[in-house]
Amino acid sequence: MSEEPRAVARERVIESMEQSAEVYGLSRSAGRIYGVLYFSEEPRSIPELVDETGYAKSTISNVTRTLARIGLIRRRSSEGGGRRVQYTAEREIWFILQDVFQQYVQRELQTTLRTIQRAEAQLPDDSGAETERIEELRETYEDLQEIVALASDFTVGELRDALESYDR
Amino acid sequence: MSEEPRAVARERVIESMEQSAEVYGLSRSAGRIYGVLYFSEEPRSIPELVDETGYAKSTISNVTRTLARIGLIRRRSSEGGGRRVQYTAEREIWFILQDVFQQYVQRELQTTLRTIQRAEAQLPDDSGAETERIEELRETYEDLQEIVALASDFTVGELRDALESYDR
DNA sequence: CGATTTGTTCGGTCTACTCCGAACAAACGA
């Protein structure tokens, strides 16, 4: 069996994905399911994922929905007759990150920024320390928002190049 | 009482910080404690934080330890006689983010990358699909690591400028 | 039309975390 080292290597990487999933606020099962799909040549249905991961059908159903919503996997409805739903992994990690930046990070920054701006607007002009603190905060958030907006339009290579070639 | 609008504005921003704390994997109490310290002119002791936040002493004690470890607040042991421990907020958000990048994101990327590299090394040269997938993954992680390493050496302004002025 | 396969939904259990209050330790002040 010369397949074994491959299986071992794959398992290691998938375990690492489980761990990463937790860091990014997802469940371990999400990491494993993504990992299995990442290495699958063919799209996988829910029963197949049940076999390959050991998780219950209901878990697979729920987690795939979440993963699809976030954009880590894609749902291909019924290829070739059967009513089976098929899932594929999005393998371009950078695309995923761009999505996360645009959908979540940007949104989070945006709402925070709006709250800060509203608070600032309600304040009389001479309100001492509070005004200063809030102003400072707003400026930082404006910078961050701009940076994320710009970065999420770059490819990985461009981003790396932009940082490497920048001369202070 | 012309202080009220200031108190309201401050409260709004602190509530927003509570929410952000949850997003970043901290507790709501951590957000509020940081918020109160963020707006405090003077350093605050644990009993003072108990008064101003309404949380139990033990909660303040535990959360301040966590916040100090991460670098969001600083611990000044006993200024002016008393044995009181004093806390101040680190107000430069970008410094905090740089710390987080270097301490946590970099580390997480590093360990993942090492796992990938080890898996790749154990694989025979001709192992088909697995090799290709793992190689692809490794390259992405190398890029990401490089980007984070570079970015965490920039100031906010430099980073923004680098992205804005990059010409594709 | 049943029987089977697939996918979703719905309680339920288990675990982890947040926060609290009480007990404790350490240092100071009278």
Next chain:
DNA sequence: TCGTTTGTTCGGAGTAGACCGAACAAATCG
């Protein structure tokens, strides 16, 4: 020295989330 203040640690209550199995809906196949 004894009482008081401050900070940490510990056990427990309440809560949220992960995952499971069972019940259910929908579609296909004989």
